[in-house]
Amino acid sequence: MHEMSVAQNLMATISAEAAKQKSKPIKAKISCGILNVINDELLAEAFSAISKGTSCESIRLEIEHKPMRGLCKKCGREFEVDFSKGRCTCCDSADFELLEDAPLILEEIEFETG
Numbered sequence: 357m358h359e360m361s362v363a364q365n366l367m368a369t370i371s372a373e374a375a376k377q378k379s380k381p382i383k384a385k386i387s388c389g390i391l392n393v394i395n396d397e398l399l400a401e402a403f404s405a406i407s408k409g410t411s412c413e414s415i416r417l418e419i420e421h422k423p424m425r426g427l428c429k430k431c432g433r434e435f436e437v438d439f440s441k442g443r444c445t446c447c448d449s450a451d452f453e454l455l456e457d458a459p460l461i462l463e464e465i466e467f468e469t470g
């Protein structure tokens with residue numbers, strides 16, 4: 357299961373950071389591209405399974421899926437690709453190239469304060 361290995365990586369990063377901050381992590385924000393298919397529910401499940409009994413147990417995961425971006429060959433602009441339309445949002449040209457999908461990133465960890 358893809359989500360399980362992602363959860364394990366996240367967990368390793370978060371607990372290392374928690375040890376450094378000497379604080380309890382409460383929330384983690386993740387972002388990924390739409391081709392990097394992550395099922396939010398499966399990831400949350402996998403994460404809660406492996407974090408049980410650790411300092412990461414009560415973390416809430418927030419996952420943001422970033423849209424695919426394209427570069428228009430006609431007007432040269434970058435835009436968010438809507439695959440149902442498949443056209444540049446600026447000049448309506450269908451002549452564009454897809455830019456690289458956003459990687460999976462751990463954007464932010466929130467720690468308990470006080």
Ligand SMILES: [Zn+2]
Nearest residue numbers: 428431444447
């Ligand atoms: Zn265009």
